[in-house]
Amino acid sequence: MRSILRKSKNREDRETTNNSKTENMLRNGASVLKELIASSNGNYNPYRIFSAQELKLATNNYDQKNVITEDWGCILYKGFWQERLISVMRFRESNRDEHGSCINNIVYAAQMSHNHILKLIGCCLETQIPILAFESVEYGNLRDRILSASQPQIEPLLMKHRLKIAMDIAHALAYLHFGFPRPIVYRDFKTAHILLNEENVAKLFDFSLSISIPEGETHITDTVMGTWGYCAPEYQSTGVFNEKSDVYGFGAFLFELLTGQIISDLMKAADNLGCPLEEYFKKFIEDNSFTEIVDRLIIQDILCLRKEQQLHAYAQLMSECLKESPVDRPTMVDVAKKLRQIYCSFIYELDFKKIQALVER
Template sequence: MLYFLVTDIDECTSKSTIHKHNCSDPSTCRNKVGGFYCKCRSGYRLDTTKMSCKRKDFGWATILLGTTIGFLSILLAVSCVRQKMKHRNNSQLRQKFFVQNGGGLLVQRLSGGETSNSNIKIFTEEGMKTATNGYDQSRILGQGGQGTVYKGILPDNSIVAIKKARLGDNSQVEQFINEVLVLSQINHRNVVKLLGCCLETEVPLLIYEFINSGTLFDHLHGSFSSLSLTWEHRLRIAVEIAGTLAYLHSSASIPIIHRDVKTANILLDENLTAKVADFGASRLIPMDKEQLTTMVQGTLGYLDPEYYNTGLLNEKSDVYSFGVVLMELLSGQKALCFERPQYSKHLVSYFASAIKENRVYEVIDEKVMTEDNKMEIKEVARIAVECTRLMGEERPKMKEVAAELEGLRVTKDKHHWSDQYPEETEHLVGVEIISAQGGSSTTDYDSIKNVATLHIEAGR
């Protein structure tokens, strides 16, 4: 067997003309087994005709691609810078609105231990946008002089009412902040609960518990009027409103005058429990003062004429407004109605003339009056007229009104119970007689009135 030893010749270094490479530049020559090749550096290509390296020609596609990549890189960098600047500007703007809307003072007041309701939360602008689906039109619950109310859904799926002031109305902003400060003083089951506020927007937002059954106005005159309120409902609602106002005037940490009591500001929940709302016009009364001089504010038909003429605000102004609400509950008619005769367009005048002429039953809502409740209705009508006397000093205090109404309701419930259980009632009457003989009992009405008064002072 024959073996041949093959030896590779390095053409790049060979001096033989037979085995010499033909690369124009010797430095580009690279040896390989059985031959060689010319290697050009990056950016150059081999011209095989001359075996020399030439600079590569970049086509239009390559140039366009490079330009596009460069442009996009610059655009991305600019976008990132703008996004950062926008975020910074938004943060500064939110901070500006927060301070402008009284956020610093509000946080100080809420955290200073001066309030009875310290659970008021400060919500973010982003959270409010999400809750209202970007303030979608379908989320609007109502619109009016106080702004727009939206239905909101928080991350925990709880439903809230979000009130937004009208843009460009500085007085509304002041009222919103005032409402937060006033409601932070109140903790009462018949006052709509303020959950928090958002001050990072151009106009502040207030977030309340969601009350789903409309207003007392709706039930008496509006969209819920077909679902008529019984006399028992109306009397209980009157007691709840009166008790709440009595609490605000006498038992809150700082006395509060609502200043805009009306049926449109009384919300009703699913159980028809009254919730007094809208404290934007309310005023805190210093303990050393009985009245304040203020710019007159309120709603025509409910506005106290003495306050309107003098500008002196005191608790009797709320008593007058409540008297009008009581008349609405009794009659089912609006506080102002231009369809009534000239002398009785105002419900107070209409009622007063009916009482004076002893025809009170003519103005009572026929849906509620029966033979059994005529005397109760007449007594409530008397209270309503007393509340709306022209001179404030002649009106009763809210605490007295609440006690009288509570007394009527307790007496009514007692009579209803005695009709159902006559034997037990007879036994209890016997006990009362024995107690009276022993000198330890007061009269039945005084007893009821005292209990009602204590009930109200305790804030329920």
């Protein structure tokens, strides 16, 4: 009798689980389809539908050892599926907006075709909160890489690396702003949302707060969200934002790359002096103490290679991105072009010096 009751209970549990999966599939599938059609007009990349079991096996039951990076909203894991490496994004259930953030990620990631934006492979819709699968990127985020620069086992990010990362991510943001019928504002740009592989190739990911500007409009007014230090002044004070708000965030990112410090620490230092980030930076230039706030790794690299001109061009661009008025900031296309000029100049002279040294031998 006990055996019969146990089998009956197991059957009921399986039926309950299957019903729950079906309900989740219908609910999540409908949400994704609705938002995709509204956002992309049906123009998006095909993606695979995974089962929860497949992604569980791929990550070894979401083993903590497989964590690539984690944020307040989600965790990214290393995975292995059908003889290929993948990255699996799982959202925290403690975050009350996790379902909307997840759907937003699927909707925008499915539209992306850019070498420096993490490519969506597929998703699992049968869980209460969908789980996403991306191309492989086994290394951590840029924020952690900058902060662990003092660790001897970590390869330092020299100026040429930082310029290349900045240039590539500038192109990715320019693609969001100008590559679609309606500009996409990323809205939560920060170093923690940039992943690196072993060749230091940068990939932008996490579209949790991204939004398209409505047709015929030049800006959006919404609840202020994002990360302190990266949010543009006009967005923080009025809730109004557009593509130029991303440009400000990019300026803050350039500041982090230059100084090797996280933006919250830089903001605290600026607040202590009672000035905006741009004015804080200008004080060091005017006092001829610019090198005091630059990462020592960069200073050593620059002085050794005599690259002060490129460093000052970078600093000037950063200052323009951090302008208090959005009208005074450049577009991301202009930023990408300028960074490309700085990077090419830097690499050309570097290669020229190498050739010259070989000739002199």
